[in-house]
Structure formats: C-alpha cells, structure tokens
Amino acid sequence: MIVSFLNQKGGVGKSTLSVNVAAYLAKKPRKVLLIDADTQGTVAAWAALREERKFQVVSMARDNMARDAMAMAVDYQDVIIDGPPGAGKITRAAIIASDVVLVPIELQAVAQGGVCGFAKTGEYGLGPRCPRNGRDERLPDSEK
Ligand SMILES: Nc1ncnc2c1ncn2[C@@H]1O[C@H](COP(=O)(O)OP(=O)(O)OP(=O)(O)O)[C@@H](O)[C@H]1O
Numbered sequence: 463m464i465v466s467f468l469n470q471k472g473g474v475g476k477s478t479l480s481v482n483v484a485a486y487l488a489k490k491p492r493k494v495l496l497i498d499a500d501t502q503g504t505v506a507a508w509a510a511l512r513e514e515r516k517f518q519v520v521s522m523a524r525d526n527m528a529r530d531a532m533a534m535a536v537d538y539q540d541v542i543i544d545g546p547p548g549a550g551k552i553t554r555a556a557i558i559a560s561d562v563v564l565v566p567i568e569l570q571a572v573a574q575g576g577v578c579g580f581a582k583t584g585e586y587g588l589g590p591r592c593p594r595n596g597r598d599e600r601l602p603d604s605e606k
C-alpha cells in the first residue's frame with residue numbers, strides 16, 4: 463500500500479509523521495520504502511544523518527514521480543510518501559500514486575478550512591463531504 467502525507471499548509475508534521483510511521487512499520491518488521499517527494503529534502507537529510515535505519519529512503523521530488531513510485535512499490539510491503547507543502551504538481555502526482563492520502567492538520571479552525579479547500583480542489587477529486595465554503599458548519603459562528 464502507498465500512503466502519502468500531504469497538506470498544502472507547511473509545518474503541520476508531514477515529514478515527522480512520514481519518518482515515524484515508516485520506522486514503526488519497519489520495526490514490525492515490514493519491508494518499507496520512504497519516498498521524499500519534497501524539494502526541501504527533509505527526509506533525505508534526516509536519512510543522511512542516521513547511521514542505521516531499517517527502511518529504504520529515496521528522493522523523488524519531481525512532477526512525474528507517480529509512475530516511478532508505483533513501479534518501485536511492487537518491491538515493498540509499505541510505501542510512505544512525504545509530500546511538499548503546497549497543492550502543486552508534486553502533490554498531485556503523490557495523490558495519483560497513493561492508495562491512501564493522510565492530511566495532518568493543526569487543531570485550529572483556519573487549518574481545518576484549509577484542508578477542505580485542499581480536498582475540494584476539483585483537480586484532485588477528493589473530499590465531496592467538505593462543506594461548500596470549506597468550513598465546518600459545526601464550528602461556532604465566531605470560528606467560521
Ligand atoms: N505531533 C507533533 N507535536 C508537536 N510538534 C510536532 C509534531 N509533529 C511535528 N512537530 C514539529 O513541527 C515542526 C514541523 O514538522 P514537520 O517538518 O514534520 O512538518 P512538515 O509538514 O513536514 O513541514 P514542511 O511543510 O515544511 O515540509 C517540526 O519542528 C516538528 O518537530
């Protein structure tokens with residue numbers, strides 16, 4: 463299975479979750495590939511600092527990474543993709559490659575609205591249940 467951590471908002475924990483979920487799965491043990499799809503190279507930099515790790519890491523921060531990610535995935539039980547901040551072409555490619563997309567957020571109303579906006583981006587075809595204005599109607603008026 464290919465699982466990506468994506469959000470157009472930066473600094474929400476995508477890379478932290480990617481590394482830790484990959485490490486958790488590898489410890490089971492499962493054969494895990496962690497794909498760094500962010501030009502910032504956070505995961506690749508982290509991997510370079512580790513003397514030992516129980517899973518493979520590759521850098522694949524390019525617009526057409528979906529095909530290569532899916533081709534590599536056949537050799538692994540689990541593939542984790544750490545995406546870039548943003549909803550651009552790399553994010554789109556990661557969505558195409560993924561069986562599951564996880565969108566970490568900060569617990570703030572504005573961040574939640576951002577997720578719905580991201581999910582409703584027609585190009586991605588995600589999130590039909592997000593409210594029309596990208597805001598959760600359960601929130602108090604002051605938070606909408
Ligand atoms: N669950 C958490 N609780 C508190 N701090 C966290 C948590 N997860 C990540 N952080 C911290 O938040 C910061 C941003 O995390 P991280 O780099 O994983 O985010 P990111 O979404 O990958 O950022 P970017 O969009 O820049 O790639 C880091 O300092 C990290 O240590």
Ligand SMILES: [Mg+2]
Pocket residue numbers: 476477478500504544545
């Ligand atoms: Mg990151």
